[in-house]
Amino acid sequence: MTLYLSMAAFALASSITPGPVNIVALSCGAQFGFTTSLRHVTGATLGFTLLLVLVGLGLHEVLAWWPWLTTAILWAGVVFLLYMAYQLAVDNGRLSQDAQRQAPSFWYGALLQWLNPKAWLASVASMGAFVGDGEMRLLWLFAGLYFVICYLSIACWAYAGAMLSGLLQRAHNLRRFNRLMALLLAFSACYLLAEGI
Template structure:
């Protein structure tokens, strides 16, 4: 099983290094509000991946894929949420940068990371279509172990993205730069929404 687990970890790494909604959103949060907010978002995404993995491995993921209306409802809800975040990125960039509240601020970005991931049905699709191909025995214990490895790899990649993007945050505190980047972030989030709408991103 160790060889299969290593191969799966490598495949997970390659998949997570491919830009997608989670990576783009976390980079935007870290660049706009700093590493603390970005890492809170990473924790939310990690919890979302864990919950989706449990749901998918218990058989509910296949149910979602078998019901096109349910899959599409989740996908379009994710699109709407990304558009809402784009509007907020643009509007908040027109306001002065306030201090990030240690509790409420962290919870806010954690919650957004969680919701963003739960509304991305492609993450559940990974557990249903990719993960089973690496299992050596069809047991729930092994499936949960592989799922945990995927969450760990994804979290490490997302954490690295946040740490890199967070280095740009001090540069964006000037009002003129903040307004310009607010527009850029809004456009990027609209692009992510379009990406999810097309159904091509994991």
């Protein structure tokens, strides 16, 4: 029982804390509503769970053999985060009729996890801590537990954003919010780069 509580605590701490995926979920919830944001939430959760399982099955050993892959993932993630920050910073704050088409998609959420160095670190650290002996039963149990906690955590951020949407109906408020989200994403990218070097 203690092992399961430790797994759940680790999953919650890594999933609920601020990071690029949660910042995008907050922004998506604020601009497009909670229901539309669930596509991003689902994609991000499934993307992370797949990454977690693959790391548990040995993907981390590939990264150990070819360290340049880790560096490439780090830089791709930083570039992607800075691109998203730029898109938010230049947004005019007008809520258009075609907003549904512009909301982050399922695939966007999944890709964001695979380019998120925080997700890679959480996967490697958790596999080492909880599934170090390679027991498949523990791997699948942990992945299932992590899936539920990760989904609920990211959904909480999207829901918080949806609760803010009433304040963001005016273009100037939405512009300020988007620029704040852009600043947080840029900060996340710089932090991840500093940690990775």
